Amino acid sequence: MIWEIKIYRLTIISFIIPLIIVLITGIITTPLALKDFQKLFDYDKKSSLYFWTFIQSTVSWGFILCSALMFSNFYFASSDIKTKTYNIVKRSSLAGGKHQREKRKPTFRIDYNGSQKELVFSNKYYDNMNEYKNVELKIKEGFLGFDILIGQKLE
Structure with a gap:
């Protein structure tokens, strides 16, 4: 996470773009993780199940994808300065x-x-x-x- 912040500071990009990447990834991966969450956790309300599944998917998969994109932009950059x-x-x-x-x-x-x-x-x-x-x-x-x-x- 610390290197992600350092690379973000060195990259000229609006904070909206990584935020959108993280949120869209969370939305896409939530249905994939929902079945596993239903097996692992017993929630009284379905809304709690959906909420915590979305949070977990967003934080884990969203930031992994965002980090991968930021790293590829940084480490595979052109050599022209x-x-x-x-x-x-x-x-x-x-x-x-x-x-x-x-x-x-x-x-x-x-x-x-x-x-x-x-x-x-x-x-x-x-x-x-x-x-x-x-x-x-x-x-x-x-x-x-x-x-x-x-x-x-x-x-």
Whole structure:
């Protein structure tokens, strides 16, 4: 799950697309798992049976398929790297990791071809985060057509 989040942060994709993949996979696999759930669990209400079967199918099969698609886009990407510069639209920050909450990480939002993308940088950029105006991105096209961030530099 952690590598899925890392790959998602490096992939320029709307969160709606993985969400739709997960939900549609859950809808398709629910009828397939329903018979097994009926054998394993005794529910008073059929609605509870359908609900928990859908949740289990969505979480397991939905995220497995979504991860497989994101990994294939990332690892089978083209080797052509393009460099582009984008204006920073919004600034914010995230708390640091465990035992380092005070070391905040700056986040910058850019307008990437009509959609917003949030970029997370190291905490060493936090003190001067308001001075940066642009972000230079090194990008390559993923296997499924979603761009992948190879490098990012604040300007």
